Amino acid sequence: MSDAKKLYRRLVHLKSETNPQRRSIRDGFCGLFGHKVNVLDHYGKKLETLEDNVRMEQLSVAGKEVPAAFVSFKSRLGAAVALHIQQGTNPTEWVTERAPEPQDIHWPFFSSSFIKRWISKLLVVVAYAAVTILFLIPVVIVQGLTNLEQLETYFPFLESILSLTVVSEVITGYLPSLILQMFIAFVPPIMIMLSSVEGCISFSQIEKSACIKMLCFTIWNIFFANALSGTVLYRFDIFLDPKEIPGILADAVPAQASFFIAYVVTSGWTSLLSSVLFRLSPLICSIIKKPFSGKDGDELKVPSIPYHSHIPKVLFFGLLGITYFFLAPLIIPFLLVYCCLGYIIYRNQLLIVYAPKYDTGGRFWPTVHNSTIFSLVLMHIIAIGIFGLKNLSLASSLIVPLPILTLLFNEYCRKRFLPIFEDYPLECLIKKDRQDQNDPTIAVFYNKLSTAYEDPALMPIRHPRSTDDHNSPLLQAGV
Amino acid sequence: MSDAKKLYRRLVHLKSETNPQRRSIRDGFCGLFGHKVNVLDHYGKKLETLEDNVRMEQLSVAGKEVPAAFVSFKSRLGAAVALHIQQGTNPTEWVTERAPEPQDIHWPFFSSSFIKRWISKLLVVVAYAAVTILFLIPVVIVQGLTNLEQLETYFPFLESILSLTVVSEVITGYLPSLILQMFIAFVPPIMIMLSSVEGCISFSQIEKSACIKMLCFTIWNIFFANALSGTVLYRFDIFLDPKEIPGILADAVPAQASFFIAYVVTSGWTSLLSSVLFRLSPLICSIIKKPFSGKDGDELKVPSIPYHSHIPKVLFFGLLGITYFFLAPLIIPFLLVYCCLGYIIYRNQLLIVYAPKYDTGGRFWPTVHNSTIFSLVLMHIIAIGIFGLKNLSLASSLIVPLPILTLLFNEYCRKRFLPIFEDYPLECLIKKDRQDQNDPTIAVFYNKLSTAYEDPALMPIRHPRSTDDHNSPLLQAGV
Numbered sequence: 001m002s003d004a005k006k007l008y009r010r011l012v013h014l015k016s017e018t019n020p021q022r023r024s025i026r027d028g029f030c031g032l033f034g035h036k037v038n039v040l041d042h043y044g045k046k047l048e049t050l051e052d053n054v055r056m057e058q059l060s061v062a063g064k065e066v067p068a069a070f071v072s073f074k075s076r077l078g079a080a081v082a083l084h085i086q087q088g089t090n091p092t093e094w095v096t097e098r099a100p101e102p103q104d105i106h107w108p109f110f111s112s113s114f115i116k117r118w119i120s121k122l123l124v125v126v127a128y129a130a131v132t133i134l135f136l137i138p139v140v141i142v143q144g145l146t147n148l149e150q151l152e153t154y155f156p157f158l159e160s161i162l163s164l165t166v167v168s169e170v171i172t173g174y175l176p177s178l179i180l181q182m183f184i185a186f187v188p189p190i191m192i193m194l195s196s197v198e199g200c201i202s203f204s205q206i207e208k209s210a211c212i213k214m215l216c217f218t219i220w221n222i223f224f225a226n227a228l229s230g231t232v233l234y235r236f237d238i239f240l241d242p243k244e245i246p247g248i249l250a251d252a253v254p255a256q257a258s259f260f261i262a263y264v265v266t267s268g269w270t271s272l273l274s275s276v277l278f279r280l281s282p283l284i285c286s287i288i289k290k291p292f293s294g295k296d297g298d299e300l301k302v303p304s305i306p307y308h309s310h311i312p313k314v315l316f317f318g319l320l321g322i323t324y325f326f327l328a329p330l331i332i333p334f335l336l337v338y339c340c341l342g343y344i345i346y347r348n349q350l351l352i353v354y355a356p357k358y359d360t361g362g363r364f365w366p367t368v369h370n371s372t373i374f375s376l377v378l379m380h381i382i383a384i385g386i387f388g389l390k391n392l393s394l395a396s397s398l399i400v401p402l403p404i405l406t407l408l409f410n411e412y413c414r415k416r417f418l419p420i421f422e423d424y425p426l427e428c429l430i431k432k433d434r435q436d437q438n439d440p441t442i443a444v445f446y447n448k449l450s451t452a453y454e455d456p457a458l459m460p461i462r463h464p465r466s467t468d469d470h471n472s473p474l475l476q477a478g479v
Numbered sequence: 480m481s482d483a484k485k486l487y488r489r490l491v492h493l494k495s496e497t498n499p500q501r502r503s504i505r506d507g508f509c510g511l512f513g514h515k516v517n518v519l520d521h522y523g524k525k526l527e528t529l530e531d532n533v534r535m536e537q538l539s540v541a542g543k544e545v546p547a548a549f550v551s552f553k554s555r556l557g558a559a560v561a562l563h564i565q566q567g568t569n570p571t572e573w574v575t576e577r578a579p580e581p582q583d584i585h586w587p588f589f590s591s592s593f594i595k596r597w598i599s600k601l602l603v604v605v606a607y608a609a610v611t612i613l614f615l616i617p618v619v620i621v622q623g624l625t626n627l628e629q630l631e632t633y634f635p636f637l638e639s640i641l642s643l644t645v646v647s648e649v650i651t652g653y654l655p656s657l658i659l660q661m662f663i664a665f666v667p668p669i670m671i672m673l674s675s676v677e678g679c680i681s682f683s684q685i686e687k688s689a690c691i692k693m694l695c696f697t698i699w700n701i702f703f704a705n706a707l708s709g710t711v712l713y714r715f716d717i718f719l720d721p722k723e724i725p726g727i728l729a730d731a732v733p734a735q736a737s738f739f740i741a742y743v744v745t746s747g748w749t750s751l752l753s754s755v756l757f758r759l760s761p762l763i764c765s766i767i768k769k770p771f772s773g774k775d776g777d778e779l780k781v782p783s784i785p786y787h788s789h790i791p792k793v794l795f796f797g798l799l800g801i802t803y804f805f806l807a808p809l810i811i812p813f814l815l816v817y818c819c820l821g822y823i824i825y826r827n828q829l830l831i832v833y834a835p836k837y838d839t840g841g842r843f844w845p846t847v848h849n850s851t852i853f854s855l856v857l858m859h860i861i862a863i864g865i866f867g868l869k870n871l872s873l874a875s876s877l878i879v880p881l882p883i884l885t886l887l888f889n890e891y892c893r894k895r896f897l898p899i900f901e902d903y904p905l906e907c908l909i910k911k912d913r914q915d916q917n918d919p920t921i922a923v924f925y926n927k928l929s930t931a932y933e934d935p936a937l938m939p940i941r942h943p944r945s946t947d948d949h950n951s952p953l954l955q956a957g958v
Contacts, residue, residue, distance in 0.1 A: 084563040085905045091898040118894065122887070208846075408601070414599065419570040426564045 058458055068111035070099050070453040072446075075436075076429040078273040084423070100202030102452045104358040109199050110455075117199030124198040128213055131190060135183070135221050180222070181267055188214060188309035195308075204358045210308035210369055217317045219374075222263075223323075227253045249378075250385025258329030260320055264331065268317055268338040276310070277345050279303070279353075304357035305350070311364055313341065315371040323382060366421055373410045377403045498769030537937050547590035549578050549932045551925075554915075557910040563902070581931045583837040588678050589934075598680030603677040607692055610669060614662070614700050659701070659788065660746055667693060674787075683837045689787035691846055697795045698853075701742075702802075706732045728857075731865025737806030739799055746815040747796055755789070756824045758782070758832075783836035784829070790843055793821065794850040800852040802861060813908040844901050852889045856882045 013277040066266040080100075087094035109117060152159050162168055228248065274280050276433035282303065286407070317338055324331045380403040387396035419425075436442050552558040558577075566573035571593035588596060631638055641647055667689070674688040707727065752757050760784065796817055805812045859882040866875035898904075915921050 006516050080562055081905075082565050083555075085559050085908075086898050086902065087905050088898065089906060090895070091904070092895050114894075116892070412597070415593075416569070416571050419565050419567065425566065425570070426560075426566050427568060429564075430681050 005210075007356075048136065053058055060459065066111040067113070072449050076424070076434045077426070077433055080424070080426070080429055097201065099453070100204060101358050104202045104204050105453070106196065106201055106203055106206060107455055107457070108196075109201055112199065120197055120199045124194050126192075128194055131187075131194070132217055132220055132469055134218070135187070136225055150162060153216070178266060180263075181271070183219075184222075187217060188306065191217070192308060202358075204360065204363075207306075208360075208363060208367075211311050211364065214308050215312040215367065215371060218312050219319060222316065223319065226259060227256045246381050246385030247388060248385070249382045250389050253323065253382055254327045257331065259327070260324060261331050264317065264320065264334045264338055267313075269341065271313070272338065272341055272345055272407045276349060303353065305354045307360070307364060316366060317431040318372065319375040319378070322372075323379045326379075327386075362421055366418060369413065370410075374408060376406050380406070504542070504891065505781070540937065551568060551881050551928050552773040552804050554903070554912045555903070556912055559905070559908055576680065578932070579683060580837050584932070585675065585680055585682055585685060586934055586936070587675075588680050599676055599678045599864045603673050607670075607673055610666075610673070611696055611699055614666070614696070615704055622722065631816070637890040638677065657745060660744075660750070661698075663701075666696060670696070671787060681837075683839065686785075686787045687839075687842060687846075690790050690843065693787050694791040694794055694846065694850060697791050698798060701795065705738060706735045723730055725860050725864030726867060727864070728861045729868050732802065732861055733806045733865070736803060738809050738811065739803060740807070741797065743799065743813045743817060746792075747813075748820065751820055751824055752790070754830060781834040782832065783904075784833045786839070786843060790846065794847060797851065801851075802858045805858075805862070806865075816889065841900060848892065849889075852885060859885070 070084070073082065075121065082098050083098060087096060095114055109120075112120075152162060161433050163172070191213045192206060195206045195213065198206070198209060200206045200209060240422040317335060320331065321335045380399055384396050387393070550561070552561065562575050562577060566575060574593055588599075589597075631641060641650070670689040670692045671685065674685045674692065677685070679685045679688060765805060794812060799810065799812045859878055861879050863875050866872070866878065
């Protein structure tokens, strides 16, 4: 399909070419031997063969039965019944899911069985754990760069360069978080890739899953690995030792305050300005791509918000604020500037630049809530550890009820508010259904519905190439 | 209500009394002063006043609005829709639950709000944790009795008695598990009491919750506390130290094999024979109660199965078998005898003696499944620890995939089979609904339904006392 599109573009490009020299090409090996042929004819024929092949393939696929379907219901209540009540006696045989918006469907897992999706999910969890652990290697290097003494012992030949004040200041102050930033820039695409083979049937699910993965990854690999790295490197098993965690955290976390303040500046301010406001990387990408992609520069799409890379970043700065506000209050003004900048920039981007690709329905909020609860509990644990270290056991034990109360509050919120994010209540469904009954445009909607969900692989090819009947759509009505 | 019943019984008893001396009583202080009155008249009047009070109370209660109701549906599908789809926008305001069988309802929490039930549940969890921890004290005493040397150091004056072979054999062999048994006999009623204030609206839910509580209690307080007691007493925090658990278990568990073999004999065989087959304790209770309760010995109820005390016991022997079969294979014949005895005795009791109080619908099976999975994982952990102790690190690491695979199997079962225990699939509901449509007796069923669920506190008093109109039911039709 994409081959045909490329050929079609080249054909359009060639037709607009005025130089007759460029419109002919030598047939044969590498275009060096053989006689000259008209390029238009050559590519035209190629395109025809390709499209015929695609049509043959489509015909064979269209005849196949697929063990999955989109089912539309006359009422929202009917859809909710099908969605919430287990269909068959075997709960893995008939699986019902809310259909995503038509443009939001991720087709590869559309007709996969429950078992295939379950196993994919397991494999992705294993792969995710592997990525998260392997990522510690660049973090270790970064950590090495922040400690000049360590670097000098590992690479003694650098000693003369490192003794320069400018070099050492750049290395200790700015370089470490820049390198970390560079490595982290590769992570969101990896997370999206992992999530896309997890068994999700829509891009929104993939992005939500990638967002959670990215958040855990950030907290583990930036917060914990940086805060504990000295300890983590030599004793990887501290997380198997829960009762020592408060002490270790209290010992290690305050020591890294200057690193995280620098991180807020380099990662927070810079990335907010450069990547969100100026959108430098898409600009560079489009400049590089332009010469290669012919004359369709005007096909530039309106960008959508990459939730999976932005939400974890914002939440991570929240975590830094909550955990460091009593350890190193100096972080607060930096975060305040970040938050004010963020408000202005994101408001501008959301209103003017970004176009939403799908309606999230507020489904990212529970992630935000959970992250905040986690930050609070982590803060309490660090506080317990710090009071423990300073031999204030009364203060330490007075804080113990705080995490318990926070977790109880979380539990209450799960009961009270989480169901609203998961599905619509009967009250709203029936009210909407009654409104629909009196709506004259609903018949038009049902008509649209029958053709809304079509596998792009089965869509007819719509190049305005010639007037012959090859061009008529293969499937007249919706499948 | 129960006062009225007692009085009524005494009245019936007195009416059948032939001795006229016993039918009169002295009015006044302690029946010593005042003139003689006819006892029948005296109690009759008392009963009348009591019943009038009850009627007044009922009238005032019947007028009140209660924020809870039983709702019946024309079809099973309708009921399932109301049950599974959140009703209002606030999920804590309209809470729907499957109605228990009429005789199974536990009224105290019938009209409680979500918050009240949630807080009750939290308090019960705290109380349960307290009971589970406090119970360690008798276990410690028992453990002290099994180690004669320890006992002699604590109580030096007992030395002369303990030097007798018979005494020391009884103390070390039989007494410890007997004392443990006695303490444990008090636990099921406590668990039932805890579960009954947890917010359940049916006795079956209470019993299921008590069963799970009892199972955890048994595993913690009998298995872990006995196996680890030497270690637990001095280092209560080992469970905060996950990576040392296999080693500690491998060290402590095999040492207690003889105690658990004795436990199988004393607790398993004896309790199975005495409590299940001969039903000694109900017999003793009824013999003691009989003289006090008048002549209603013939009102003896058919006993029901106390799931909450039997299922955890059977599952605990399963756990012992799974964890000890490779440490002390001698336990296997004892358990085999227990299982054979159990099969014969329970089969007999279930078929002939017990009458089911409610239909469990197989809801106890997931508990059995979870307990088995836990036993298997515990066995793997002990095996890892043992191979670790014997410096067979290859064997130790070869076992690591086993618990992971077991947990994956459990996860698969949760997806594949658990929904069936929780609710009926649409397929079955609709099939049953269609059968009902052609059923001529369904009208009779609907008629019965309207009076099936009545609060016993509002039921009319039905003593065939006299023929006056006081006796007519207060509420003619169902409320």
